Amino acid sequence: MSSENIQREKLLEVKDLWVSFGKGRKKFQAIKGVSFDIYKGETFGLVGESGSGKTTIGRAIIRINPVEKGEIIFKGKRISGKIDKETNKELIRNIQMIFQDPMASLNERAKVDYIVSEGLYNIHGFTDEADRQAKVRKAMMDVGLPPEFATRFPHEFSGGQRQRIGIARTLIMNPELVIADEPISALDVSIRAQVLNLLMDLQRQYGLTYLFIAHDLSIMRFITNRLAVIYKGQIVELGETEKVFQHALHPYTKALISAIPQPDPLSERNRTVLQYDPSVHDYTVDKPVWTEIEEGHWVLANEAEQAAYRAEIQENL
Amino acid sequence: MSENKEIILSVKDLEIQFTLRGQTLTAIRGISMDLYKGESLAIVGESGSGKSVFTKSFMGMLDKNGKVTGGEILYKGRDLAKYKTQKEWLGIRGKEIAMVFQDPMTSLNPLKTVGKQIQEAIVLHQGLKGPEAKERAIEYLKDVGIPDPERRYKQYPHEFSGGMRQRAVIATAMACNPEILICDEPTTALDVTIQAQIIELLRDMQRKYDLTIIYITHDLGVVAKVADRVAVMYAGDIIEVGTAYEVFYNAQHPYTWALLSSLPQLGIKGEPLYSIKGTPPNLFKEIKGDAYAPRNPYALNIDHEIRPPYFDVSPTHKVRSWLQDPRAPKAEPPKTIQRMLDRWKEVYTNE
Numbered sequence: 001m002s003s004e005n006i007q008r009e010k011l012l013e014v015k016d017l018w019v020s021f022g023k024g025r026k027k028f029q030a031i032k033g034v035s036f037d038i039y040k041g042e043t044f045g046l047v048g049e050s051g052s053g054k055t056t057i058g059r060a061i062i063r064i065n066p067v068e069k070g071e072i073i074f075k076g077k078r079i080s081g082k083i084d085k086e087t088n089k090e091l092i093r094n095i096q097m098i099f100q101d102p103m104a105s106l107n108e109r110a111k112v113d114y115i116v117s118e119g120l121y122n123i124h125g126f127t128d129e130a131d132r133q134a135k136v137r138k139a140m141m142d143v144g145l146p147p148e149f150a151t152r153f154p155h156e157f158s159g160g161q162r163q164r165i166g167i168a169r170t171l172i173m174n175p176e177l178v179i180a181d182e183p184i185s186a187l188d189v190s191i192r193a194q195v196l197n198l199l200m201d202l203q204r205q206y207g208l209t210y211l212f213i214a215h216d217l218s219i220m221r222f223i224t225n226r227l228a229v230i231y232k233g234q235i236v237e238l239g240e241t242e243k244v245f246q247h248a249l250h251p252y253t254k255a256l257i258s259a260i261p262q263p264d265p266l267s268e269r270n271r272t273v274l275q276y277d278p279s280v281h282d283y284t285v286d287k288p289v290w291t292e293i294e295e296g297h298w299v300l301a302n303e304a305e306q307a308a309y310r311a312e313i314q315e316n317l
Numbered sequence: 318m319s320e321n322k323e324i325i326l327s328v329k330d331l332e333i334q335f336t337l338r339g340q341t342l343t344a345i346r347g348i349s350m351d352l353y354k355g356e357s358l359a360i361v362g363e364s365g366s367g368k369s370v371f372t373k374s375f376m377g378m379l380d381k382n383g384k385v386t387g388g389e390i391l392y393k394g395r396d397l398a399k400y401k402t403q404k405e406w407l408g409i410r411g412k413e414i415a416m417v418f419q420d421p422m423t424s425l426n427p428l429k430t431v432g433k434q435i436q437e438a439i440v441l442h443q444g445l446k447g448p449e450a451k452e453r454a455i456e457y458l459k460d461v462g463i464p465d466p467e468r469r470y471k472q473y474p475h476e477f478s479g480g481m482r483q484r485a486v487i488a489t490a491m492a493c494n495p496e497i498l499i500c501d502e503p504t505t506a507l508d509v510t511i512q513a514q515i516i517e518l519l520r521d522m523q524r525k526y527d528l529t530i531i532y533i534t535h536d537l538g539v540v541a542k543v544a545d546r547v548a549v550m551y552a553g554d555i556i557e558v559g560t561a562y563e564v565f566y567n568a569q570h571p572y573t574w575a576l577l578s579s580l581p582q583l584g585i586k587g588e589p590l591y592s593i594k595g596t597p598p599n600l601f602k603e604i605k606g607d608a609y610a611p612r613n614p615y616a617l618n619i620d621h622e623i624r625p626p627y628f629d630v631s632p633t634h635k636v637r638s639w640l641q642d643p644r645a646p647k648a649e650p651p652k653t654i655q656r657m658l659d660r661w662k663e664v665y666t667n668e
């Protein structure tokens with residue numbers, strides 16, 4: 001997944017997206033004007049604290065959450081708001097989401113065999129029973145589950161095993177864009193490596209594009225090409241992953257990076273974690289805007305902060 | 318380091334089986350382990366290796382189709398493995414051994430205010446009543462770092478954010494005044510900054526109340542931060558146990574090597590991560606030899622035949638692997654973890 005050989009063709013464009021829940025005094029503004037593009041073939045990461053709106057963005061893309069304001073464009077075609085039947089069908093086929101909590105979304109009364117091929121049934125994605133079974137077998141082996149498990153029920157599996165069933169049912173659809181919402185956070189290290197390798201393999205093989213949502217930054221650093229950091233419904237920083245890790249500008253990004261635990265007891269024991277204090281921003285008069293502070297590196301900042309960040313960039317050169 | 322410490326819980330040759338449609342699955346295959354008072358023990362290992370089942374058995378919380386079929390769980394002169402009735406377990410659960418789960422919503426009652434839930438635990442386990450119990454409950458909320466505890470006392474779980482809920486669960490567990498706290502993936506659902514806070518909190522609680530904590534987690538970063546000792550599980554067995562330094566920097570079991578090598582932190586971007594080939598053994602079948610042998614590139618002939626005993630690497634470090642036998646050929650650990658071994662030299666020369 002090196003960034004050089006990525007064609008810079010925009011697969012998905014999110015433009016000034018607003019999403020809210022509830023009405024009137026109960027209205028909660030979950031997403032407040034978020035913009036980003038995802039290029040074909042890349043892995044785009046979305047990271048941020050619990051409740052910051054990551055899943056909400058994913059669900060807005062696949063049309064589960066209604067878009068209040070703004071636009072979402074897939075392959076040059078608007079897919080938010082009112083769309084025709086044909087576009088909707090295409091969308092189901094081409095954009096798949098691996099849900100954050102497959103434990104809850106797995107039908108407890110269905111056998112794994114059915115669960116994995118459910119999506120295929122919906123789009124008539126197989127020629128005959130033998131073809132369907134072969135596809136199920138392959139999907140299960142791809143995610144490291146013995147195919148014999150197909151005859152079992154979800155409750156007979158451990159937490160991590162069930163998560164892999166959730167991944168198998170998505171991959172069997174051969175989508176173009178996969179929104180992977182915390183697909184590996186419940187998995188143990190060894191299976192995690194298998195699944196990460198698998199996701200990278202599939203990407204190479206089929207030119208898949210990923211929107212990867214996770215809160216584990218060490219995984220984000222390893223797998224994503226570009227990274228967006230979201231805080232309370234707003235993206236505060238976006239850029240090439242290595243750039244963001246080495247020269248983060250926004251104080252929230254800095255706090256996040258300082259908090260990543262390392263598998264190294266010696267350094268872990270005397271490390272200090274930065275805390276983010278939103279009151280460091282004085283936005284009373286000088287309001288923040290979404291700015292491209294250097295090529296491909298965006299940050300949410302007001303005039304004064306932009307000046308400070310530019311100085312920081314100069315220093316880092 | 319834990320040699321001279323008081324043993325609080327001692328597991329001897331524990332076996333746990335589940336029955337599924339007439340078939341028997343052996344989830345825990347003869348584990349022996351001591352837990353020391355006041356320590357933090359981390360249990361790591363593959364999904365399905367039995368981490369949850371193992372620790373749930375200390376609280377009588379196995380699913381109905383599962384039971385302890387052999388061995389002992391000794392706690393304060395009692396053998397918990399012999400407990401049958403809910404009434405017996407009530408003396409242990411919460412009061413002596415409490416558990417914090419990954420998903421805080423499963424441990425909180427959505428229909429009761431958070432304060433009431435903590436208060437109930439206090440009334441039940443600390444014998445306080447009325448205003449006194451309430452005051453204590455608010456104190457616990459404060460202890461776990463929930464701001465404005467008087468107001469939060471009256472709120473329902475859904476009015477708390479994920480991180481706050483997990484704090485509330487910890488407060489409820491602490492209100493039972495337990496000796497041992499088992500945290501099963503306590504921070505998996507949380508982002509790194511909140512995770513760091515919760516871990517800090519658990520360490521404060523540990524110091525303040527002289528708690529013994531068992532952490533179950535996939536996150537070896539968290540393990541590096543919190544654990545005094547680390548136990549590595551594979552297929553229902555503890556295959557390596559030692560101090561955190563020993564297990565991270567001087568790992569001896571090929572499965573532990575594989576586990577460390579799979580970490581994205583040790584990977585090279587754009588290249589596949591190290592991953593263990595094959596699948597874990599079928600626990601419905603009897604396992605011959607070392608359970609890891611079929612996936613182990615270092616396996617010796619004997620690994621396929623006879624289950625290895627524990628070998629002592631140091632007084633605190635035990636490994637179940639034939640590679641430790643003096644007759645075994647010397648095995649070089651993979652290059653990916655060389656950096657870890659260099660660290661070991663660092664620790665060694667400093668001591």
Ligand SMILES: Nc1ncnc2c1ncn2[C@@H]1O[C@H](COP(=O)(O)OP(=O)(O)OP(=O)(O)O)[C@@H](O)[C@H]1O
Nearest residue numbers: 021022028030049050051052053054055056057479
């Ligand atoms: N259906 C809904 N009704 C009301 N509020 C909602 C709904 N879905 C999400 N929210 C709120 O919107 C905000 C963003 O939620 P979202 O699930 O997108 O967060 P997230 O970043 O995915 O968090 P996590 O890391 O915990 O999964 C939260 O405050 C949440 O409570």
Ligand SMILES: Nc1ncnc2c1ncn2[C@@H]1O[C@H](COP(=O)(O)OP(=O)(O)OP(=O)(O)O)[C@@H](O)[C@H]1O
Nearest residue numbers: 156158159160335344364365366367368369370380
């Ligand atoms: N109620 C049950 N019936 C049958 N088998 C079970 C039951 N509960 C657990 N098991 C089996 O026992 C083994 C150990 O499961 P356990 O939940 O302890 O794994 P774990 O190490 O906690 O995994 P994870 O990291 O995924 O949570 C697994 O093979 C699992 O399938």
Ligand SMILES: [Mg+2]
Nearest residue numbers: 054055056100
């Ligand atoms: Mg989410």
Ligand SMILES: [Mg+2]
Nearest residue numbers: 159368369370
């Ligand atoms: Mg578990």
